[in-house]
Amino acid sequence: MSSFKDEEHRKRKLRFEENIEITSDDIISETANNKSGYIKADQLFYFDKNKLDYYVFASVEPDLLDELIRIIIHLQVKNKLKQNTKNLQQTESKEEQPV
Numbered sequence: 001m002s003s004f005k006d007e008e009h010r011k012r013k014l015r016f017e018e019n020i021e022i023t024s025d026d027i028i029s030e031t032a033n034n035k036s037g038y039i040k041a042d043q044l045f046y047f048d049k050n051k052l053d054y055y056v057f058a059s060v061e062p063d064l065l066d067e068l069i070r071i072i073i074h075l076q077v078k079n080k081l082k083q084n085t086k087n088l089q090q091t092e093s094k095e096e097q098p099v
Contacts, residue, residue, distance in 0.1 A: 003037035010036070018042035018080065020071055022064065029058035041071040045084045 001022060004010040013019050023036040060068075075081050 001037050001039050003035050010038075013038050018071065018075055020064075020068055022060070026061050026064045027058050028061065031057070039068060041068055042075050042080055043082050043084070044072070045087065047087045 002013075004013065010021075014021055018041050019038045020041050021036065021038050024032050024034045072081065
């Protein structure tokens with residue numbers, strides 16, 4: 001997710017079909033910053049949750065998630081998805097690297 005700098009930035013970014021607007025009303029969280037922004041639905045990043053320390057601090061309303069999934073499927077059909085799997089690749093530890 002990225003935030004808008006100003007109204008002109010908002011208009012410019014929302015012209016792209018892959019960008020979906022998200023407002024503070026769309027976020028389910030105990031803390032809120034009351035900012036709006038956008039999700040770049042054409043960029044999918046994959047992570048191995050077993051290799052990360054993470055916590056979930058927010059989620060989105062089901063209607064927004066449904067819209068996001070529809071856009072992702074639409075972009076997939078048009079072959080416009082960028083899938084980043086670099087975070088899933090096995091990396092050797094320093095001890096295992098050849099000398």
